[in-house]
Every structure is written in structure tokens, then in C-alpha cells.
Amino acid sequence: MPEIAEVARIVNRLRTHLVGKIITKVTPFEDAIVYKDTTHEAFKQALEGKKVLEARQWGKYFWLVMDSSPHPLMHFGMTGWIRFQHDSTAHYRATTPEENPTWPPRFAKFLFDLPDASSLAFTDPRRLSRIRLIDHPTGDLRLVSPLSENGPDPVQAPVSIDWLSAKLSARRVPLKAWLLDQSVLAGVGNWVGDEILYHARIHPEQGTNTLTAEMVARLHGALGYVTGLAVAVEADSSRFPQDWLMLHRWGKGEKRKVNVLPSGERIDFVKVGSRTSAFVPSLQRIVGEQAGRKRGRKVKGVEGVEESEQEEGEGEGEGEGSEVEEVKPAPKRRAKVKAVKKEEVDGDRGRDVPPPARRSLRAMAKAVKGEPEPKEEEESDFESLEVPAKKAKRVR
Structure with a gap:
């Protein structure tokens, strides 16, 4: 999963290839899961023709400060990434440049075309990433949700x-x-x-x-x-x-x-x-x-x-301050009650059965005969019940 260092890698590439340029064309792809609280059409309308002033990061989040609000805020989730058409070594797992990479790449969520004829794409095969549009007058998105719920970035804001x-x-x-x-x-x-x-x-x-x-x-x-x-x-x-x-x-x-x-x-x-x-x-x-x-x-x-790959589906969501369960003493386990066969219950009727079990058996017998259930004080009825004898097993 892209973490603080991998996101920093992308932000540095965005500063090199995107900041200071106008997004001449936005090609969005519909995905109601990845686009959070917005749509791919609204994303295109908000950013096409706009100039990118800055690229910023806070933890696993990163965003673009545009020349006017709104500003796109992104989170990679488990497998999200931004690919650059003319910078194939930008992926943190890549060891050598790709030869003749396919463009646009698979699983693209949007494409940005730039004035220098270059392009970049946000991709995510597992659709656990998130793309938002945030209205803010200055573009300092650390002050608004969801970033406001995040703790300090240990590189940009070292803790004591x-x-x-x-x-x-x-x-x-x-x-x-x-x-x-x-x-x-x-x-x-x-x-x-x-x-x-x-x-x-x-x-x-x-x-x-x-x-x-x-x-x-x-x-x-x-x-x-x-x-x-x-x-x-x-x-x-x-x-x-x-x-x-x-x-x-x-x-x-x-x-x-x-x-x-x-x-x-x-x-x-x-x-x-x-x-x-x-x-x-x-x-x-x-x-x-x-x-x-x-x-x-x-x-x-x-x-x-x-x-x-190993921890399928165990992503950290969007990193929006996930709750961690407190450690509590393990509760005492109750002893498991062994299932009792009907034959064993029938054989135990002549024994000294505790009162709760007597009432349960009497209620079952009355229900079979279609008679109303007697009151709890009528304990003597239990003794008069006729219990059919067990059939002997046939010996072959």
C-alpha cells in the first residue's frame, strides 16, 4: 500500500510535471465508489481549463491547489497510483522503465492532458482509492474534513x-x-x-x-x-x-x-x-x-x-482516523452444554429431574396433546404422565 513515502514520491512528480500548467482536458471515467461525494462529470467540469498552483501532502492524502476552488483531494487506498505518460519510472515498485507502455493505462479513473502534449492518469484496479472535490478559499485542506481528523504528519510536523x-x-x-x-x-x-x-x-x-x-x-x-x-x-x-x-x-x-x-x-x-x-x-x-x-x-x-496481495481486503480504508479497539480482559467462557439425544431424555424421566426440566417436559407433552400449558404450581401433573416404553432395537 502507498504510505507516507510513496505518496511523497508522487507529490514530487506532480510538482515536476503538473504544477504551473493548465489542465487542457480532463477525461473522467465513471466510478461511483472512487469518486467520493462527487461525480466524474462534476470532476471534469471543476478542473478542465484550470491552472495547478501547488501539489501538497499530509500523511497518505495529497491534493492539488488550483487557481480557484474547488481543489481535488486524493487518497490511494491499497492499489491506487498516478502514472505519467513520459515518466514510467515514477512507480515506486518499478525497477526499470516500461518499454512502450500502453496509454491510457488500464483501470484509469481520470486522465489529465497538458499543454506540452503529455498526460497523466489516476489508476486503481481494486477501487479502494478516493477522489474528492473540496471547496476552500485558500486550498489549505488540512483545516477541513477528512484531513482535520488526521493526526500530525511526522515529517512535516515532527512530534515531541x-x-x-x-x-x-x-x-x-x-x-x-x-x-x-x-x-x-x-x-x-x-x-x-x-x-x-x-x-x-x-x-x-x-x-x-x-x-x-x-x-x-x-x-x-x-x-x-x-x-x-x-x-x-x-x-x-x-x-x-x-x-x-x-x-x-x-x-x-x-x-x-x-x-x-x-x-x-x-x-x-x-x-x-x-x-x-x-x-x-x-x-x-x-x-x-x-x-x-x-x-x-x-x-x-x-x-x-x-x-x-497477501492481506486481501485488509486495507486501511481512507486513513480517516480509524478506531483501534482497546485491549480488555478476555471474558470467561461458559462451559459448552452437550447436546442430549431424545432417547437419553426419555430414559431420564424416571430420575430426579430438577424443577426447570420438569416444567419443560410437561409443557412439551401438553403441547403434543393440544392441551393448554398448566400453571407452574401444578407439579403433580408431571408424575401422572404416561411415557411410552422405548422400543427394543431389532437384532439381526
């Missing part, structure tokens, strides 16, 4: 240790799930969250309210380091340091391969908040009061599978 400590202690959830909550920090997704926790040497299931001051300090440093570097290199994994977890978390398709770091530490996987989390058991241990508690199930069979 005191802020981080206060936010953590106020909740009681697994730390990985807390990091993915966009109402807390905007832009942190699954792989960025795992990378932060790996560099902070904290287990993804560690409770937010159990962190020591030293752990909070390590988390604060890792948050700034990972997001800052990832954005600086525009999510280009070839420019990540070799000790980053991101480079070694998947097994590249080799069956039964054990994922390890260059130093030899094994990488393991666990489900946290319905998402697959990668961690290094030898370096990231649960400490304190949570050390002896039952943990989430481990995940197997993830070798060589991209995260968005």
Missing part, C-alpha cells in the same frame, strides 16, 4: 517526546495497531510501522501504556529517522540502508526459506490488529507485565508475497 508519551499512556492497545491509527499519526502504514518498531527494538504487540521512558525515547527517534529517510529517498528501496527490515522481510518466492537479516537474526510474523507484522524475535521482545500474556497467532506462508 512529551507529546508522544502523553498519547501513548492515554491508550491501552498494541503499539503496532496504535501506529496504524491515522488519527494519531498521519501516513504511517504497515511496512513503515514495522520498520519503526524494528529500529526502536520494541515488539509490535507491546502495550502502549506499558512503555518505559527509555522505550518512548527510542520510539521517538525511530519515528523521525524512518519516516524522514523514507520520504527523502521517495520510497526507493534501492536507496534504503542494508540493515532495514523492509529489504529482507519477504522471501522472494523461495519456498520454506527462513527470512533473516544480513546479521543472521531471524524475521518472524504475527497478526496485530488484523495486519501481518514483521519483527525480529531476538531483538524485539515483549517486556514488563505483558511478557507472560498470550500473544497473537503467528503468520505462516508469507514468502514472496507482496503485502497488498
Whole structure:
């Protein structure tokens, strides 16, 4: 899924190829799911012939500031992306430029034609992205919904240790799930969250309210380091340091391969908040009061599978401040009642049956005969019921 660094990559390309130019033609494609609170026709009418003044980002959201309102606000969801006709290396997963790419690309939601005869397209095969039109006089969309519900962008608005400590202690959830909550920090997704926790040497299931001051300090440093570097290199994994977890978390398709770091530490996987989390058991241990508690199930069979493919349908929606369920003590389970066969009930009628069971049997018998149900005090009727004898099984 495109996260804070991948979105930064697109915003930088938009600044290069689109900002300062007039959108000469808008070709929208109907999609009532992707176009949120607007339509593809309204999108065309609002933007065609307009000049793009700026391209901005906040977390996983990005938008274009036009020369007049409204302004388009976009979110990639799981598989959304913007493709540039003459810049095929712009996709963060691309290792080499495409030769003779098909244009327009498949799954396009809109096309922008520009004065220099170039074009760009917003695509999304899974339709989990969102495209909005927002009316705002200045184009600072951070002040309006849905961005107003998002937390700070850790690169554009770095948080302090005191802020981080206060936010953590106020909740009681697994730390990985807390990091993915966009109402807390905007832009942190699954792989960025795992990378932060790996560099902070904290287990993804560690409770937010159990962190020591030293752990909070390590988390604060890792948050700034990972997001800052990832954005600086525009999510280009070839420019990540070799000790980053991101480079070694998947097994590249080799069956039964054990994922390890260059130093030899094994990488393991666990489900946290319905998402697959990668961690290094030898370096990231649960400490304190949570050390002896039952943990989430481990995940197997993830070798060589991209995260968005493996976790089908487990996207983070639009990142509009998703709620994270608080950790509560597990309720005591009631003992399961074994199903009783009719023959066993018939055989037990002559035994000492508790009063509730007597009333139930009497009511059943009266209902079969078509008689009204007697009052609760008529206990003697139960004794007079004639119960047919059980038929003997035929022996062959």
C-alpha cells in the first residue's frame, strides 16, 4: 500500500510535471465508489481549463491547489497510483522503465492532458482509492474534513517526546495497531510501522501504556529517522540502508526459506490488529507485565508475497482516523452444554429431574396433546404422565 513515502514520491512528480500548467482536458471515467461525494462529470467540469498552483501532502492524502476552488483531494487506498505518460519510472515498485507502455493505462479513473502534449492518469484496479472535490478559499485542506481528523504528519510536523508519551499512556492497545491509527499519526502504514518498531527494538504487540521512558525515547527517534529517510529517498528501496527490515522481510518466492537479516537474526510474523507484522524475535521482545500474556497467532506462508496481495481486503480504508479497539480482559467462557439425544431424555424421566426440566417436559407433552400449558404450581401433573416404553432395537 502507498504510505507516507510513496505518496511523497508522487507529490514530487506532480510538482515536476503538473504544477504551473493548465489542465487542457480532463477525461473522467465513471466510478461511483472512487469518486467520493462527487461525480466524474462534476470532476471534469471543476478542473478542465484550470491552472495547478501547488501539489501538497499530509500523511497518505495529497491534493492539488488550483487557481480557484474547488481543489481535488486524493487518497490511494491499497492499489491506487498516478502514472505519467513520459515518466514510467515514477512507480515506486518499478525497477526499470516500461518499454512502450500502453496509454491510457488500464483501470484509469481520470486522465489529465497538458499543454506540452503529455498526460497523466489516476489508476486503481481494486477501487479502494478516493477522489474528492473540496471547496476552500485558500486550498489549505488540512483545516477541513477528512484531513482535520488526521493526526500530525511526522515529517512535516515532527512530534515531541512529551507529546508522544502523553498519547501513548492515554491508550491501552498494541503499539503496532496504535501506529496504524491515522488519527494519531498521519501516513504511517504497515511496512513503515514495522520498520519503526524494528529500529526502536520494541515488539509490535507491546502495550502502549506499558512503555518505559527509555522505550518512548527510542520510539521517538525511530519515528523521525524512518519516516524522514523514507520520504527523502521517495520510497526507493534501492536507496534504503542494508540493515532495514523492509529489504529482507519477504522471501522472494523461495519456498520454506527462513527470512533473516544480513546479521543472521531471524524475521518472524504475527497478526496485530488484523495486519501481518514483521519483527525480529531476538531483538524485539515483549517486556514488563505483558511478557507472560498470550500473544497473537503467528503468520505462516508469507514468502514472496507482496503485502497488498497477501492481506486481501485488509486495507486501511481512507486513513480517516480509524478506531483501534482497546485491549480488555478476555471474558470467561461458559462451559459448552452437550447436546442430549431424545432417547437419553426419555430414559431420564424416571430420575430426579430438577424443577426447570420438569416444567419443560410437561409443557412439551401438553403441547403434543393440544392441551393448554398448566400453571407452574401444578407439579403433580408431571408424575401422572404416561411415557411410552422405548422400543427394543431389532437384532439381526
